[in-house]
Amino acid sequence: MRPALRRISVVAAAAAVLTALPGVASAEGRPEGRTYHVATWGTDHDSGSSRHPFRTIGRCTEQVGPGDTCLIHRGNYRERVAPPSGRADAPVTLAAYGDGPVTVDGTRAVTGWKDAGGGLVAADVDLPLDRSENALFLDGERAMEGRWPNSGSDPLNPSWAVAERSSTDQHIDDPDLPDGDFTGATVHLWAGSNPWSQQTGTVTATSAGALDFKGGNYRCTPLCMGDQNYRNYYLVGAKATLDQPGEWYYDKDARRLYLVPPKGGVTDHTVTAKYESWGVDLSHSSHVTVRGLDLWGTSLRTGADSTGVLVEGIRARYISEFSTLPMPRDDELAIPPGEGHIVASRVLNSGVQILGRGNTLRDSDIGYSAGTGVLLRGSGNTVTGNYIHDVGWMGSYTPGIEINGSGQTVTHNTVRRTGRASIDTAWQLNGVPFHDNRIAYNDLSEAMRTSRDGSPFYVCCNLDAKGTSVDHNTVHDADGQVGYYIDNSSGTFLLHHNVAYNTGTRGTFFNGHSSVSLGNRDHNSSYARAFPPPPSG
Template identity: 85%
Template sequence: MVAAAAAAGATTSLPGAAAADTAAGVSRGHTYHVATWGADRADGTAAHPLRTIGRCSELVRPGDTCLVHRGRYRERVAPPSGTKDAPITIAAYGDGTVTVDGTKTVTGWRDAGDGLVATDVDLPLDPSENALFVDGERAMEGRWPNSGPDPLNPSWAVAERTSTDQHIDDPDLPAGDFTGATVHLWAGSNPWSQQTGTVTATAPGALDFKGGNYRCTPLCMGDQNYRNYYLVGAKSTLDQPGEWYYDKDAKRLYLVPPKGGLAGHTVTAKYQSWGVDLAGSSYVTVRGLDLWGTSLRTGDTSTGVLVEGLRARYISEFSTLPMPRDDELAIPPFEGHIVAARVLGSGVQIRGSGNTLRDSDIGYSAGTGVLLRGSGNTVTNTYIHDVGWMGSYTPGIEINGSGHTVTRNTIRRTGRASIDTAWQLNGVPFHDNRIAYNDLSEAMRTSRDGSPFYVCCNLDAKGTSVDHNTVHDADGQVGYYIDNSSGNFLLHHNVAYNTGSRGTFFNGHSSVSLGNRDHNSTYGLGVSTAVRLSGATDASGTYVSNDVALAPMEISGPGDPAPVVRSNLLPPTDPGYTDARNGELWPREGSPAIDAGETVDGVTTGVRGAGPDQGAYEYGAPIWSSGCNLPGCQSRVRNDGWKATPSDGTDASAAVDGVQTTQWKGAAAQAAGQSLTLDLGTAKTFDRLSIDAGMDATGHPYGFAVSVSDDGSHWGAPVARVGGRSFTQDAVFEQRTARYLRVELTAPGEVPWAVNEIRLYADGPDAAATLQAEQATSVRGAERGDAATGVLGSGDRIGFRGVRFGAGADRLTVRLASAGCGRGCSLQLRLDAPDGRVAATLPVPDTGSTDTWEERSVALPRTVAGTHDVYLVATGGPRVAAIDWLTLRR
């Protein structure tokens, strides 16, 4: 799986912390201890703990606490309600990981012939929602064509053009009986939805199926632009270790065992959908728990629930995409609403009103990452990743209702959108929501029609603000997509780069686009059109100003009245970005955007100089950042000007130029041995390579290996091998530090391979990147703002966990502000611990005020290489400096 997703959970409670967490006016209740070595007949003291969280849940009353010691708890946790002044708390004690596990061990395996083993077991979930794990790794349900372990890198088969809406012709289809299997379709002239059906008959090279939504075109198999499909859930697909099939009629589970057999291996199956079930609970705090193979939910009447420090893995699993139930729809049923399949039945669910999810790590879901439904709920500082791989409208965060707050989240690697609101489920009102400071990337992994931030349709967003978000490196059509006549969306101070054809799109869709606004946004590389408004018969109140872009705007068919479009900085003027290749789009000194904007009430605040700047960043102010500050939230490797050399001698600079809309394509059809070699300029540390083929659904490599080298001449064995026909493909391997990297094809293909961009990732930040102080893993002694810290006094510090130096850094640069500290104030760069060795000391100047920012640098006496925790520690006075950002480079 993706290494970035393996980061440890963000929050663990200290011993006794939950019991001491009562605020003034909140009654202090009784504390019970729970431990795997306890007994439910015990009194729940630290010396005589209870055995199960369930027993503790039976005993607690408002104000009480269950402190849970390290261990794995295979049970359903469903505490009663507390009260506003006396919540009930379920919290990790702090002596190790506490896991609520929704799986059970499967035993009784016997030989079943044909290289299979089987056992008779009654799995309680719907057959389409079963999940199996071998030695703690997700096992793939039997499928054709075979696919690797990452469900966001699916291998697709491609049907012949002779196929029809309920029939597939494919000469590559292997012999076997697939009757009853699920066929997953991504097909049509413009497939904005994926569908599933059931195979009804098979023949050599052909099959019939029933299902989908019969919408031809644009969503059907046949003589279409896209004819992608795969099969899952048939015994005849079992042909590689780890694949499984459940015969629901015979209640028999089949498995292809690991090489050497099952001896010494553990198999578990999912038994519990909701390991922490708060559907009937209010005023409950859940702190520091892990979830495995199960999820958490609140209910429609829940209020006052706080979930923090949650680490959830494999929260939802399913293999079919049924139409939502009629009672789940906010508008009359219609076949096109299949796009909303499973949105309401998957993910970590925060329903009700006034509930909060924060400081958490949510990963691996076939469907939604987090569902926000009701009113006045909050999701903040949470890392959400590897979700929505079935390709319906299940996003990283689904927002339904009004008054919600979604801030400071990092959402990465989603099948479709990062943040979505589905009108089929939401209804027309979408009022007073705040969606801000979120970082959305690597979206649209299993689809193309959509965007990281997606709104559909006809929503009235009165009072809603979408601001200070960053979208990038996504394979949809748009960055911020306000689709099909939705109105009253206020977008401002947003950033988009490498999002495909458009940065922001207000789609009137032959109707209206009312009250939509985009102010002070910044659009970088990999965006063909900065802002598009089209198809609106009436654009009253729609207003675009103060935007900065490297691409033009497209305002077509706006109707009467037309939108207001003015005071934007567009080509051919160079906006003077700091480093567009790496998404650092704030203006340099002398940028024409400085002081060139118009005043927009409620938007252009915090002005420096003679007037507002154009774009998302105000020159002279701290540089704001987006995303969470937990481990895993920062992972991209900085591109310092990489070079790519293909074996066919063509110019491959487009593969590493930082521009997703440019493409390198091989000179001939794919063949084993073709290669692309990257020179990173200096050694970098990485554990994931992503090959992005952009919107091209045909140019992906059919198989490749990745090798690394220190000198570009001596190459060891490949560190990863990837097969299949996924649109965007990842190779994941143990962390390496190297200057050179080679991608070599291992399989033939019908067309040349295409690369729009190669990106590298690893856990933790790249030292050469700009490390934003407000994104520090830890801050002590100062407030963490939206764009900087408050003033650090002597002994105060900020820290970044797992910073990757690669071949090394020998210079520290800090952007800081200070006033009145006097001589002797400094910032110490310490490694590995707050009191670790001092790698450099940076004298702090008096900049004139704590709101006047300067960049100061100092050489490191010794080059720092490898991976280190990094701390910047203030010394010399009670008010040393406020910190905006720092870099560590050569």
């Protein structure tokens, strides 16, 4: 059940700040900061006062210093926000004023549509992101990139084609494959004897009922196409896939965007495309408070050196989009690269990212990501009281919350509807230490929607969890094998007072795999294959 988020009363906060005058000392003797206003009806040439506000948040962040505040009035702000640092005793604050939603929008309108023949319209536009990271929205709803076979609007419940058993690791036979040139398209694979991760490749040739591709299959078996238990795939990113209203394809070389228009044409509809990956960029900021903002088609991040950042009461939608699963870079891996590390694809470049030390994300609603919901990396950070949902639909190890590092606190979150795990840590990215973390009072449900082998709470591999406590969590109604899965020789985990039901054959599993799993403990937990029915009478 979704918790009631504690929306911060920004009106009350604003009222308190408005009483402060520049240079007037607080009760503690610290000078109060200045307050500037931002509004869509303002101008950046004005003073930033309540009567003469700035037009953009960016103009306000050019003016603020430690202790200063940007109060942002209702409206849509299509810009990238990157405030300077404050101090521990005088943070820089960006806050919604309280007179309506304040949205940092990472999209831009696409106009100039012309008939392109074959039932398509096209617009000449230079989309700045990598081709695989584009996103399109039609009338405020996510538009589906052209794909075959067609699928519904829920990316966590996709439609798949099934290859013939005569397929091989770089070749697909399928008599249902339609005619058309799919060369250059991405083939998305959910295949193998036990497909615990999905992969992507690039189509190199097509013929009647068959195609060749390269890439993918970094681990064959168990993750390969061919005569396997699972042979699921779909195609995306080719003009030949455009066959239903709302589908789109971007020709990067020609800088042309194609769209199957809605019935009646595109004239009376609004089309926007993603332009900004990081609408609120705190990667070079410390001691900043972000309060009450909405994010649309973009995300927020702190940096490896950030400290003292507080993010509270945000509402983020469609934070990450991508259509390929490349191997992580060597410098992103904590151990020597290996072909199995494809499972960690996109963990580090998706989601709302809380990096550094001593930063907090709380009381926020974060939803709709092809990859991670929240990435927690560094030390001493806190993620608490959040609702995280509908993430990880590309099927790698991108979870609702990814925890790397030590001294992290993850409590009282609700994580619902994830492609794989609700909470996860990837050993390839974290290395061996995973010390003194607290993971408690979280509700994790409807996990493992695009994987076969895993759990709502999953850790891997060879992790030393000294001082880490996993307690008072509830996992339920998931498609995996187990509720709490400590995989591949990870040790010294303490589990206690947890609950699991409707999660597969086990409540918890300490898996030594090729080695041993030592020093793990589980006390006073309750596990059931199904939730017991209420008493009769």
